[in-house]
Amino acid sequence: MTVVQEALAAATSDFTKFFEAIFATDVEWTIAGHGPVARTYNGLEDLFTNAEAALFSRFAEPLRITVRGVWADGDKVFAQIDSATTAKDGKPYANGYMYIMSMEDGKVVSGIEWLDLTAYYEILDRVDP
Numbered sequence: 384m385t386v387v388q389e390a391l392a393a394a395t396s397d398f399t400k401f402f403e404a405i406f407a408t409d410v411e412w413t414i415a416g417h418g419p420v421a422r423t424y425n426g427l428e429d430l431f432t433n434a435e436a437a438l439f440s441r442f443a444e445p446l447r448i449t450v451r452g453v454w455a456d457g458d459k460v461f462a463q464i465d466s467a468t469t470a471k472d473g474k475p476y477a478n479g480y481m482y483i484m485s486m487e488d489g490k491v492v493s494g495i496e497w498l499d500l501t502a503y504y505e506i507l508d509r510v511d512p
Contacts, residue, residue: 384455386489387462391453397445398466399435402427411493416500438503440512442476443469460484470510478502 386405394401406412412430413423420437424430439446451463464480484494 384453384460386486387460387484387491388450388453391448391450391462391464394448395450396447398448399439399445401448402431402435405489405491407487407490407492410491412491413495414500415495415497418500418504420503421500437507437512441470441506441510443471443473446476458486460486470506472510474509476502476506 390401390404393404406427408428409426410430411423411425414421414434420434424434446466446468449465449467451465452461453463454461460483462480462482462484464482465477466480467475467477470476478499481497482494484491486492
């Protein structure tokens with residue numbers, strides 16, 4: 384749990400640093416919900432190329448986070464996170480996340496993420512990359 388707390392603390396002004404710090408390169412990550420981005424990704428490259436890049440390319444500044452809580456149960460770590468930034472069109476973007484991460488040797492090897500996909504899809508429709 385400590386490694387997750389430390390990685391989140393180091394990523395408060397740029398959320399991408401969280402993934403870079405503790406996600407295994409071959410992580411199996413699921414975005415829960417409906418629509419084209421909701422699926423299981425195999426590896427960080429797949430996740431960033433096919434989900435995160437589309438979102439982050441619409442931001443005028445890095446995505447900032449506020450950690451609401453981190454809890455652990457065995458090798459599972461749960462994190463509740465809020466995010467905020469400004470989109471390239473000057474309008475705010477905000478979202479909330481709940482992560483359940485499976486840890487192995489201090490790295491996230493798999494997990495599932497819940498977020499407001501309506502906010503995700505809305506910014507993709509509204510702002511050009």
